[in-house]
Structures are given as structure tokens and as C-alpha cells.
Amino acid sequence: MKSTPVKGTKDYLPQEAAIRDYLQNAILETYQNAGFSRITTPIIEDAVNLDKSEGGENLNLIFKILKRGQKLSSALASGNADEKSLSDMGLRYDLTLPLSRYFANNRNDLLTPFKVIQMDRVYRAERPQKGRLREFMQCDIDIIGNPSSDAEVDLILTTTKALKKIGISDFTVKINDRRILKSIFAYAGFEESDNEKLAIIFDKLDKIGIAGVKAELTEAEFSQNAIDKFISLFESGSLDLDSVAKVCDAEYVTSLKYIMDTVKKVSNDTIAITFTPSLVRGQGYYTGTIFEVEAKGYSGAVAGGGRYDNLIGKFLNEDIPAVGFSIGFERIFGILIEQGYTIPGQKKRIAVFYDPDTFADALVYAESLRNEYMVSVFARPKKLGKFLNKLEAQNFAGFAVYGQDDGIKLFDAN
């Protein structure tokens, strides 16, 4: 038997699990206080739903569940059994597909606009490597059924509040609109079918600068005319919203300005939010606004999201406006653990030791301390000193020996 967890998954030690719980609760409470409601959905989804979902490359990473009993026998007896015929369900690879299904299944019992929280585990059969987990936590809020840019504002204010709550305060919100991206590519004269390739190159602007982007576009053999026209947009050094307004539908720019202005106003200018024309974000399903949060000390985004108006309604065969924002929980947890994070304002943990025949009385004593402390009761170990070292390593704050009248001894007071 193997004592390690399966590749790409993790056992969390008590202190780690406590920090995960604390962070999740802090985020959850912020979301709830802002009027969002948590739902939960099963980890298992129907294979048909997973296969037809818009997961892009994630569809190749689904953990599939083997059929059982007669169904399995039939599949095997067919002589041409394959992945598809052998499995009837799979583990979800994100929380958006379950949310779409859930909304279709429970629409009549839900308030619309539906302001929803999902914080739960998802599964991807990634090649195991550092920082890539096969079982991980996603932490999403979504607003379903609100076509107005107010939904974006609500999400940005709520998500940044949650980030502040868990100690991430030095950050910038980057914002763009998929339709602006399309418009500037079209204005330059690129083929629409090249948009994805173009986006991948343009996304590197922050790293390689406009000269680097130009070089990569040239290397990829795009039309020289289109490249020149595209690069000319950056003549003044950067591309601001006013310049963009000249080459795309005014509505896109108005909506971004409204979102940015409102976020600044409501937050008293405490939230930095900047138009970032090269922001792309991966998921193919975004249809409008896209945004992400960059924070000091974190490489890559700590949160990201956008508007996806064609996805939620898939089960209902109608377009339903939706916008979501997801916190990169595992990335944040990983960094906080490395930094030696401690849970703020937590009740202290102490141990109460007892000698033979005083267990009942020691329990009563321990109970009397539980308003102030989290209290574990232990038989007094033979090697008390060694055990005390272990307690300290396990984040205990101190101990008391029942029957000795010197009360609680805190380690940091020694």
C-alpha cells in the first residue's frame, strides 16, 4: 500500500488546513456580506455535459469515471471499447459548467440577477509538476442575468475587498474588453482568423515592450501593412482609452470608463484600476469585459475574470448575460504558506495535562478554559519536556498541568 497521496494531490497538515479554512471563510464572509449566496454542486458531472462544454484544452484533462456493472460489461463486450464508451461521468474541471447546469436546473427557485458564490474543489489530470495540482480549490463569484456594467463594478469591488481581507492590499486591477481587442486587430487589417495568434503575442506587451511585439508579429509573418498600422496605435508610447475610442465602437469604451470611474469613486480612489489593451486572458468563452488583479509579491494574476454572455444559457438554449471573478486560491495559499502566514485573531491553543485518576476533574477544568482557549486534554507524558517541544512546533501557545496551582504557562512568556 502507498502512504503518499496520489500524484498531484496533497495531504494538508493541521496548520495548513487551518489556514486554508481561515482564508476560505474570510473570503466567503466578504462575499456573503456583499449579498452573494453560496451554492454547492456535485464534484461528479455527466460525461455528456463535460464533453459538450466549452472547456478548450481542459477537456483533455478530465478524470473519467469507469462505468459499473452491466453497462461496463456491455462496453467491454463490444470489442471496440474506448475512453468514451467506458465512462459515463467525470470529475468537473471547473465550476462554470456546473454553474450553467445548476442555473438551468434550479432557475425557478433562484433570484435573478443571481449573485452566486462557488468555493470548491475541481480536478484536472495535468502532468504533475511543481505548482500544478490535480485537485485544487476554485473560489468564484458570478452574477448571472445582469447585462449592465454595474455587475462588473460589483464583482471588482467585492473581489478586491476579499483580497484585502486576506492581507493582499498592494494590487492593481487591469481591465480590457475582448471586443476592443478584436476591434484594434480589425482596424489594423489583420485577418479575423488570426485573432488568437495575435492575442498570444500581444499579451506579452508588458514583458517584451512594443518593439518586442513588433518583432514577434514580423517573425510570425503577418502582413507588414497590418503590423505597421497596429504599431502606429502606440505612437504616443502607450494606447489609452481615448485613442482606442477612435478605432472601435464607442460603447465599449464608455462601458470601460464607467466601470473604472465607478470603482474609483466608490472605493475613494483606494483601488488602482487601469485600462490594459494587451490584457487577453485565456478562456475562449469571454465575450466582453475582462479583468485581472496583479499583486506585489505574486507573479502572475491573483484573480481574474470577465463577461461570458453565451455560456450559462447553453442548457436553456438562450443567451444569458453573465460575468464572473475568480480568486487564484492555491497560488495565494502557496505564497502565504511560504511567508509563514499566521491566522490573525485566532483563539490560542493550549494543552491541559492530567495524572492518573484525575481525568474527570481535568476535563471539567479544561471546559472552564474553553471560552478563552482551544483546549486539548492529554495524559501527562513521561517525557514532558520533549512533548512540550512538540506542542510548540504544532502552534500550541502553552499548557497547564491539572492539580498544580500555577495555572496556564504560555510558551512565549517563558
Place this chain on the structure above:
Amino acid sequence: MKSTPVKGTKDYLPQEAAIRDYLQNAILETYQNAGFSRITTPIIEDAVNLDKSEGGENLNLIFKILKRGQKLSSALASGNADEKSLSDMGLRYDLTLPLSRYFANNRNDLLTPFKVIQMDRVYRAERPQKGRLREFMQCDIDIIGNPSSDAEVDLILTTTKALKKIGISDFTVKINDRRILKSIFAYAGFEESDNEKLAIIFDKLDKIGIAGVKAELTEAEFSQNAIDKFISLFESGSLDLDSVAKVCDAEYVTSLKYIMDTVKKVSNDTIAITFTPSLVRGQGYYTGTIFEVEAKGYSGAVAGGGRYDNLIGKFLNEDIPAVGFSIGFERIFGILIEQGYTIPGQKKRIAVFYDPDTFADALVYAESLRNEYMVSVFARPKKLGKFLNKLEAQNFAGFAVYGQDDGIKLFDAN
């Protein structure tokens, strides 16, 4: 695409999810305050571990995960692919196997005795039927590495405290010892190989009485001598601990008495705990004390557990004493929901409505209310009355319209 969740699993509506979260947190806090620490383990376990675990019939209910890529191709190419060769992992069917693996994997980082909380989802491919879920929550505390009966006392006091915390206060703890059960069967002269069959019949004592047990034993054609000797134990009407003491090892009785006396003493006689010689409990892995909690208004047990000294050490090839207590979370949740449970002491939820162009100000106003309320901000709907009805149905307590100076209107004050 199918909008219903897969058979035997559930979508939880916002109010249901909130109640589940509340109950889980109330239980978790009680456990933590009593010095237990939460851990989390992956939902996926290695197939080898699952197959070799002591799950009894649950081993037939494992959701198996299909191999991927080259491994799958090889299994299929072999020509005799079967369940075993096609899968390399499975979903855990309980939390005890993962706990054993976890303890072996992390022993050096853990404090022993290890007082551990697990509250998480498990999976069983049951035939879907009312009250049988394929994805459900287990809620366990265990003490690993403490051979003394003090561990049982700690678990019983802590679990009953958690039950009280979630509103279950009219209950009885039934307690027995597997070794006593064995001893009285042996005393009567039954064959040891018949113990399981005997236990199944004896377990019905509460329902069918001693005459019914006698009738079933006779019908099952056990030796008449043994039946008579067994039934004679109940001559005085019931079988108490003093009578049991005459036919089994004194230590078993002493330990049960100690547990019962200590629980009564520490709880000031507020916990009813009774020796129940016919208590059997299903799992084959129990080796000593067994117990369960029966509560008024609940059929069957609301919590159960016992000592299992041979299981945790399986990965380490040594016997490690362990005792656990599990709350029947889904059963309790089901009954509470039917009874129209409301979360005690919860912040009230209200809506703030805004008219066009006042969104930013309405957000600032909403934020000012969030110390007292959970506040959702909505554009004022065209049909306000209809929307208010929906809010009330969704457990909102009231609303305010930004810009109207009459403030918050609570529904129950109307």
C-alpha cells in the same frame, strides 16, 4: 445536455447550502475548541489502497477512475481489459482509509495522541434511492495513539457537545464492547464462526424483544442448548453490566463502567449513557468499545463510532490504537430541512435598490449598512412588488430604496 445533477447527487439551493455551512461550522468549532485539529485529504485515492482496505461491502461501491493516455491504451490492447486493469485510482468511500494513509505519510509532523477532525465528502456507487446519496458528507473525529478509555470519554463528550450545538439535545448514548458481545456468545456455547449471524439477530432486541430474538435464533437452527443458555442471561428482564461481568473478562466491564461514570460526572449527569448489550454496529473493523447516539425525532442513530485498534496501523505494519466517532450529517441535515430549520443568530439579508445613475452612491450606502446586514445591491426592477415577493421567498429580511429617505423596510414589520 442534462440539467439535473448525476443520479444520487444533489444541487444545494442557497438556503440549503447556508444551513449546511452553518451546521458544519458549528460542529467544527466545537471540535476545535475541544482540542481537535482538522486535516484534509484528497478525494481521490490510489486503487491499490482502496482495494486492500477493510471496506467490506463498500469495496463494491467504489467509483473507479479510468486510466489515461498510454496506460489506458495498454490496458485496452491487452485483450482482457477489466475493471481492475482499466483503473488506477478511485473516489474514497469513507474517511478512515485516507486517515490511515495520512497518518502513515505524515506521522513525524503530527502530535500523538493525534486528535483529528475530518469533515468532507465521500462517494459510494449505491443504487440510487430515497435517502441514499452517492456523494455525501462525513463528519468524524478520531483519536489515534491513545489506548486508554479516556479517549472514548473525550470523543463522547465532544460529539454530544457538537450535537447540542446544532440543536439536538434529547438523546441517549448507547454503549457496548465488541469483546463483551463475543464473550456472551461464547459463554452460551455458540460457534465463533456464527458470531456475525448472531449479532445481526441480537441487534434487533430493541425492536422484537428477547422473545423475538429467541424465536429468530431458533428459526435459524442454532443449537437449542446455546439458545437456552443465552436467553437465560436475560432472566431478570435485561442484561446489566454486573451480570455481564460474571461471563466475561472483568477488564471489559471495568472499562465500560469507567467511561459511563466519567461521562456522567463531567457532564453533571446531563448526558444519558446506557450499557446496551445488543448494540452491534456494522463495521467489521471495530475491536473494542462501540457506541452510538439515538435522538428523539430521528429514526436510527445520529452518530456512531467505536475503537478500531488494527486499522490505522495498516500502512505502517503495526497495531496503533484508534477510536472514532462520526456524526450522521446527511441524516440530520435532511430532518432539519424538513422541519424548516432556520440559522440562529444570523445577520439579516437585505436588498438595496438603485435608480439609473445612482449606482455608485447606492454602493456607498450599501457598504455603510454592511456592519449590520448582508446587503445585495439591485437595479430597481420594473415590477418591484413581484421582486419583493421573491426576495421574501429567498429569506431576505427587507429592503431599502436608495435616495428615498424612509430607510430600511423589514418584511416582518409590514
